[in-house]
Amino acid sequence: MRVNIIENADTKEIFAEIHCREITAEVNRLKAHIENYAVRIKGEYEKEAFYVDLKDILYFESVDSKTFIYTKERVLTAELRLYEIEKRLSEKNFFRCSKSVVVNIGKIVRLKPEISRNIIATLDNGEAVVISRRYVSELKRIIGAED
Numbered sequence: 001m002r003v004n005i006i007e008n009a010d011t012k013e014i015f016a017e018i019h020c021r022e023i024t025a026e027v028n029r030l031k032a033h034i035e036n037y038a039v040r041i042k043g044e045y046e047k048e049a050f051y052v053d054l055k056d057i058l059y060f061e062s063v064d065s066k067t068f069i070y071t072k073e074r075v076l077t078a079e080l081r082l083y084e085i086e087k088r089l090s091e092k093n094f095f096r097c098s099k100s101v102v103v104n105i106g107k108i109v110r111l112k113p114e115i116s117r118n119i120i121a122t123l124d125n126g127e128a129v130v131i132s133r134r135y136v137s138e139l140k141r142i143i144g145a146e147d
Contacts, residue, residue: 016034018030018031018034024144025142025143025144026144028142029093029105029106029143032092032093032105032106033055033093033106035092039053039054039092040052040053040054041054041057041069041078041080041085042078042079043069043076043077043078043079044076044077044078044079045074045075045076045077050076052069052071052076054089054092054093054094054104055106056071056072057069057070057071057094057104057107058070058071058072058103058104058107058123058124058125058127059097059101059102059103059104059107059123059129060078060082060085060094060101060102061082061100061101062081062082062100062101063100067080067081067082067085070127072125082096082100082102085102086102089102093105093106095135095138095139095142096135097121097129097130097131097132097135097139098129098130098131098132098134098135099132101129101130103121103123103129103131104123105139105142105143107123107124107125108121108122108123108124109122109123109124110122111131116133117133117136118130118131118132118133118136119131119133119136119139
């Protein structure tokens, strides 16, 4: 992949173009990664508000009617419900992998199929999340590994 940066004093805003022979899962992930660059989500930690970059979020989890944001550094409480997060981030490299978890696809480093037809996804911090068999076909579509 070649990357060019063109400096132009007349340019009003930063923009990126992706030139490709065909739109593949890899191209779509690159697009999502670029779009996520400046997006942040609000969370609370020890009664303080934090704005977390999407690229730093490992996953969101809903437990007992509360939604949590997991990063490498801490676990924050989100003000949004899991379904609201899913809707807002579905085009931004995040995907619902079970009834209670929305995972950042860009943080997955390994996928291991289980005998139950679930998949164990290992994230870049070593943590594992379960991709329930109900969502496996959607994951395969997203990453371009359809059968």
